[in-house]
Amino acid sequence: MTEFSRLSLNQKTVNRWSMPEALEGCARAQIPFIGLWRDKVAEIGVAATVKRLHELELKVSSLCRGGFFPARTRAEFETHLEDNRRAIEEAAQLETEVLVLVCGAAPDRDIVGARAMIAEAIGILAPFAQQNGVKLGIEPLHPISAADRSAIVTLEQANDLAEQFPLEQVGVVIDVFHVWWDPKVEQQIARAGPRILGFHVDDWLVPLPDPLLGRGMMGDGVIELRRLRRAVDAAGYTGPIEVEIFNQAIWDEPGDTVLERMKKRYLEHVLEPVLEPVLEPIFEPIHEPKQKTQEAL
Amino acid sequence: MTEFSRLSLNQKTVNRWSMPEALEGCARAQIPFIGLWRDKVAEIGVAATVKRLHELELKVSSLCRGGFFPARTRAEFETHLEDNRRAIEEAAQLETEVLVLVCGAAPDRDIVGARAMIAEAIGILAPFAQQNGVKLGIEPLHPISAADRSAIVTLEQANDLAEQFPLEQVGVVIDVFHVWWDPKVEQQIARAGPRILGFHVDDWLVPLPDPLLGRGMMGDGVIELRRLRRAVDAAGYTGPIEVEIFNQAIWDEPGDTVLERMKKRYLEHVLEPVLEPVLEPIFEPIHEPKQKTQEAL
Numbered sequence A, B: 001m002t003e004f005s006r007l008s009l010n011q012k013t014v015n016r017w018s019m020p021e022a023l024e025g026c027a028r029a030q031i032p033f034i035g036l037w038r039d040k041v042a043e044i045g046v047a048a049t050v051k052r053l054h055e056l057e058l059k060v061s062s063l064c065r066g067g068f069f070p071a072r073t074r075a076e077f078e079t080h081l082e083d084n085r086r087a088i089e090e091a092a093q094l095e096t097e098v099l100v101l102v103c104g105a106a107p108d109r110d111i112v113g114a115r116a117m118i119a120e121a122i123g124i125l126a127p128f129a130q131q132n133g134v135k136l137g138i139e140p141l142h143p144i145s146a147a148d149r150s151a152i153v154t155l156e157q158a159n160d161l162a163e164q165f166p167l168e169q170v171g172v173v174i175d176v177f178h179v180w181w182d183p184k185v186e187q188q189i190a191r192a193g194p195r196i197l198g199f200h201v202d203d204w205l206v207p208l209p210d211p212l213l214g215r216g217m218m219g220d221g222v223i224e225l226r227r228l229r230r231a232v233d234a235a236g237y238t239g240p241i242e243v244e245i246f247n248q249a250i251w252d253e254p255g256d257t258v259l260e261r262m263k264k265r266y267l268e269h270v271l272e273p274v275l276e277p278v279l280e281p282i283f284e285p286i287h288e289p290k291q292k293t294q295e296a297l
Helices: A019-028 A038-044 A046-056 A074-093 A111-131 A155-162 A185-195 A225-234 A255-270 B019-028 B038-044 B046-056 B074-093 B111-131 B155-162 B185-195 B225-234 B255-270
Strands: A007-010 A033-037 A059-067 A098-102 A135-138 A170-175 A196-201 A241-243 B007-010 B033-037 B059-067 B098-102 B135-138 B170-175 B196-201 B241-243
Touching: A007 A019, A007 A059, A007 A255, A019 A033, A019 A038, A019 A046, A019 A255, A033 A038, A038 A046, A038 A059, A038 A074, A046 A074, A059 A074, A059 A196, A074 A098, A074 A111, A098 A170, A098 A196, A111 A135, A111 A155, A111 A170, A135 A155, A135 A196, A155 A170, A155 A185, A170 A185, A185 A196, A185 A225, A196 A225, A225 A255, A241 A255, B007 B019, B007 B059, B007 B255, B019 B033, B019 B038, B019 B046, B019 B255, B033 B038, B038 B046, B038 B059, B038 B074, B046 B074, B059 B074, B059 B196, B074 B098, B074 B111, B098 B170, B098 B196, B111 B135, B111 B155, B111 B170, B135 B155, B135 B196, B155 B170, B155 B185, B170 B185, B185 B196, B185 B225, B196 B225, B225 B255, B241 B255
Parallel strands: A007 A033, A007 A241, A033 A059, A059 A098, A098 A135, A135 A170, A170 A196, A196 A241, B007 B033, B007 B241, B033 B059, B059 B098, B098 B135, B135 B170, B170 B196, B196 B241
Antiparallel strands: none
16 A cells, blocks of 8 residues: 555546557556546557556556437437447446446436436446446536536436436446535535545636636645545545546646646645654743844843 | 516626616616616716616616625625625615625635635624615525635525525525526525525526626527526516626627617517417318329329
8 A cells, every 4th residue: 555556547637648658657657547538448449458457557447438318319319328338348348347427418408308318328227337347427517517518517416316226336426626616515425425436636727727628736726625535535435536637738748747746736635644743842942132132222 | 567577687788888878778778677786886876876767767676796705814804794784785775675695705725614704794794784675685606606706606505595594684696697507496496485586697608608708698508598487487586587698799799789689589588488379270271282293193
C-alpha cells in the first residue's frame, strides 16, 4: 500500500496520448489504475489492450462509457441498446467490473420521456451486464448537461434509479464536478453506500472556461474535495479514485507533466494531509530586546 | 383581461434602455407589468420612477435584487444586511410586494457555511420586510452559478429555507432557466403553492452560448415552458409572468423589436394555445373521381 494505491488515471485527462502511450505513461508514473474509453481502446483493439495491461500490471478502474439511451424511434433505441451490449462485453474483456453510464438527454423537449427511456434501457441491460460480470454505474451529470448529455442530473435521482435494480447489477458513479453544488450530496453519498462504483475527482473553475472542456485540476477550483472524499469513504467505498479532467489547456500539456501535477494535487487536496508532529513550546519564549529604542526610553 | 394581462417585462431583457426608455417602451407595447432593477432605478431615483410609473399606469412585478449575503467577515456581513434593508425600503416605495433574492455564493470553498449565512440573513431581514409590506422571494439559481452567484440551487432547497419563516414574509421566485432540469421541479412547484412570489420565463439554449449571458428567448431552447407554467398555475399562482433574458445578442437589438417578439413567443410558448373551433364533417365526404384512369378500367 502506497499513498497512490487508490489512484486511477482516466485516460481522457491526457487526451492526446494514444492508447499505448496512456498505458505506458500510467505505468511510468506508478499509477496502479487506469480508466479507459471505448474509442481509445478501439485504436488498438481490446485484445492488444488487455495484453499490454497485463505486461504493465495495470488494473482498469472503469470503462467509459455506455448510455446515451433516449431515441426518436424504437429502432434507434434498439441500436442504442445493442451498442451498450457491446460496451458491456468490452468491459468484461478488459477485466473491469464497472461500465460508466452517461445516460443521454431528450432528443426533443420531453425530459420526462427521456428519463423513462433511460429507466427502460437499464432494466433491459442490467441482467445482461450481470451475466458478463459487469455492473452498470449511473453517473449523474451536472445540470449544465441536462439538455445534451444526461437527463440524470442529481445523485438522488441516480440512487432512485439504481435502487430499482439488484445491488449486483446497478450502482452509481460519483464525479465531484457533477455533484459538488448539491445541498443533498452528503446525504445521497451516504445513501448510495455499497452502490458506489466509482469516485472521480477534478475541480470547478471560476469562472467556468467552457461547459464541457472547462474542468479543472484538483485544487484549482472551489470544490471541497477532501470533504466529499471523506463522505465517500464513510459510505464504505474503498475502490479507485479516478482523475478525469476534460480541459483543453491540460490536454495541450505534455502528459508526463500532467501526471506529476495530478499526483501532487491528489496528495494535497484529496487525501488527508500528513500531520507532522508539532513541538509546541510549553512556555512563551523570552526575547531579550536586542537594543533599546528611543521610544522605550 | 387581455391575453397579456399577466405579462411583465423584466427590464434586464432590454438592458440598453435607460429607466425612462424601459418604462415608456413597456407602456407603448401595452405590457401591464415591469420588473425593475435597483441600479436602473438609481439612474433617475425612486421618486421619479414612481411618478413615471403612475403616469404610464404600469405596475411593478418585482424589484431585483437583494441577497448576496455571504461574507468573509462579520462587518462585511452587516454591510450586506444594511444594503438589503435599503432594497426592502425601495421595493416598498416602488409599490411592489416582491424583493427578489439572489442569495450569493461562498467567498471561499465553504458552501455549507455560505448557506448558514444566507439563512441567518433572511431570518434577520424577514420581519423588517414584513413591516415594510414587502416579501422576500428566494430565487434558486441554476447550479451553474453555485460558485459565484448563489449557494441556493434547487427549488427544494429554497422551499426548505422559505418554510422556516411565516408565509407573510418569505417565499420563492421560480425562473424556468434555473429549475427546468430538476427531476423534482413539479413536485416542488406544487409544494411551494402560496409561497410562489414570481414566475420568470426565458429558455435554455443548446449549446449554451455563455453561463451568464446565454439565456434564450422563449421557444428558442429546450424548456417545456407550457408544462412548467401549468404547474405554477395549478399551484395557485395567479401573479405576473416575467420575461427576464440575459443575452448579449438580444441586448444588441432595438428594444421595441425585442418586445414584439417577446409578446409573440409568450402567446406561442407560454400560454395555452387558442383552440379554433373545429367543424368536423359528420360523414366522410364522397369524392367523385374526376376522371377514370387507365388502371381503373
